[in-house]
Amino acid sequence: MPHLPAPATRRERQREATYDEIVAVSAQLLAEGADLSLRAVAGRMGMTAPALYRYVESYQQLVDLVAFELDKAATAEWRAAAERFPADDPAARLTVACVRFRQWALAKPREFALVFANPIAEADTHRRELLTVSTSGHYFTDLLGEIWERTRFPYPRLDELDPVIREAVLEPLIPAKSDHIPAEERGLLWIYMRAWSALYGVVTLESTGHCDPRVIASGQLFRATLLDWLAPLGLDDDRTRITGILDAELARD
């Protein structure tokens, strides 16, 4: 689905194709356990390394590009899996998406590290921007919003929030991100941050392996973390149903 109508000139089409190939080859390298390097990518494309500098201005930018695309592709996978449940059941969808997120992180720890554990320096504005356009972030935020529309779970009013947090939810770094949420409801974003922090924590812990492998294999830590969030999201009534979906999804490998 080409959202950009038609890249007009032939050169631009070719260039776009080369970008796609760079990403594809990079993903392939990572999947094989090799490490991502300009020379390896170029080599597999039948080019020499310096040629890649026509497309990317540094190794770090290649990493960023690949990370962004991996995030996009992975999110599409989770979304597809979640859509086994109807659109009016966002709680079920979020459950499935979280499990798939974890399974992706466990199955592809190198990719996960690239996308989610890649350190971003304080000053680096460019990479921060990429972060705020994160596809997965948008998806999880949307699901949380849809849940709220149904359960109306409580979230802090703006005047209850710490001033700095208030500012941060009112004017996110990239405006486009949450334009659709009216100012009075921005307290929702605080819930999102807190929930994301919990999810991120347990998944990163497991994906990087800083944990007893048996505990990881059991999935209990992840399960318990997710269940803790049913109540805050107003899903107490759905508890047994969601738990069933969660366990079924975990069992699916």
Next chain:
Amino acid sequence: MPHLPAPATRRERQREATYDEIVAVSAQLLAEGADLSLRAVAGRMGMTAPALYRYVESYQQLVDLVAFELDKAATAEWRAAAERFPADDPAARLTVACVRFRQWALAKPREFALVFANPIAEADTHRRELLTVSTSGHYFTDLLGEIWERTRFPYPRLDELDPVIREAVLEPLIPAKSDHIPAEERGLLWIYMRAWSALYGVVTLESTGHCDPRVIASGQLFRATLLDWLAPLGLDDDRTRITGILDAELARD
């Protein structure tokens, strides 16, 4: 405090000193923002890179060694700060230790990544061992145990735990770790894992910068995460007092 009485022979003493210098120089390099490399370490010691192979069998092992020692040193710092509160106030000590852990992670993200975000492959037994001897892990476990001795907060009985988790808490990977906890009380370790996962999550999120910098600066995400754990640890009565300590410690930079 040399726990090994006297390294006996002169050679062994020299060797030990060289190890210490390797670690010291490595820490120095990291602190300067340079990256850790065999050549850089060797160079600064007035040696050539291959010489380091007499002490370490690979670059990864150098990283592990340095990570272990950084963890030890950092834990000593947090412990020293926490000991501003008396031994019979483990809740206050844990609060301070957690804040100091976070501040260390924010001030030295490279060191934090080395110690806590370094991916450990499933199969790699050697590195797993190092992990289970983690100094910081011991310290936090101990503090949690001391809190339990006072508040007797509830934890799952062994027969309530998932069988895999039961096995994991009964026979930790390295036995020496929690010998002092009687079998019936091993459910405590489950609480430890859950709390550690939450702490690890928010600190990793902040340290790697995958977050709005203003949110990080405010410390609110971290604060909220910690406060959520007061109730489960039976510290509801101490809530205002602990909150005060937490805020004071956060304000201390």
Next chain:
DNA sequence: CAGTTTCGTTAACGCCGTTAACCGTAAACG
């Protein structure tokens, strides 16, 4: 003292990111 182990050296291999100089060809333009 002779023999052996320990700890360092130099040289070299094959990677890596990055830069500079160069060149054919495809697009853009008068």
Next chain:
DNA sequence: CGTTTACGGTTAACGGCGTTAACGAAACTG
């Protein structure tokens, strides 16, 4: 249409990396 420009590639080279091999001196051991 021919000319010019800019794009997308090349080769060569620099400095840095982890790692191995061959070698030597100095320190311990009997």
